[in-house]
Amino acid sequence: MTSPPLPSPEIFQHVRIIMGMVVGLSVTRLLNGLVRIIQHPGQTxxxxxxxxxxxxxxxMLVHFWWWEFWLVALPAWTFETYLFLIIYAIILFFLSAFLFPDSISDYTGYEDFFISRRKWFFSFFALTVIFDLIDTLIKGSAHYAMFSAEYWFRVPVYLVFCGIAIVSTNRRFHMTFVSFGLIYEISWILRHFETLR
Structure with missing residues (x-):
């Protein structure tokens, strides 16, 4: 005997709680790392x-949480969609863990650590770009159409930058990439996500 299907908003609330747990762990990891730096500025x-x-x-984590609210309008849910979203949240957690591991005692500081582990970090960052694209398509053509051609330019540019960051130790490039990434993320949010439509 099969149970009656649940309304989509109820399924969404269930999924959102589980995603929120993983996103919350990611934010906690980053905030704890920043507080540790402030508390012990001379340590590392x-x-x-x-x-x-x-x-x-x-x-990105705050943006992700806001961005996923559009899933409330998803007409049908499958286990594959649910699993995809959980994996997406887990990838974001991995990025947080790569930035603040349990210890960096094997390294001379955060520069040595970051450059040494950049292949892992930017491989997972590239995965978030791909997952973001799939996530956008899941929400439907009307959703991704509102981003215009810029979105389809943004995805390959980020993937190319990640590819360069994986192989390059050039400090100027890495500074340029993170500066561009932060400014662009702020711009993207302000232009597209001030309100949910």
Missing amino acids: RIYPVHIGWVLTLLL
């Missing part, structure tokens, strides 16, 4: 690029 040398990605990822 900070690196502006590392701090820039911490701020960018914090903004």
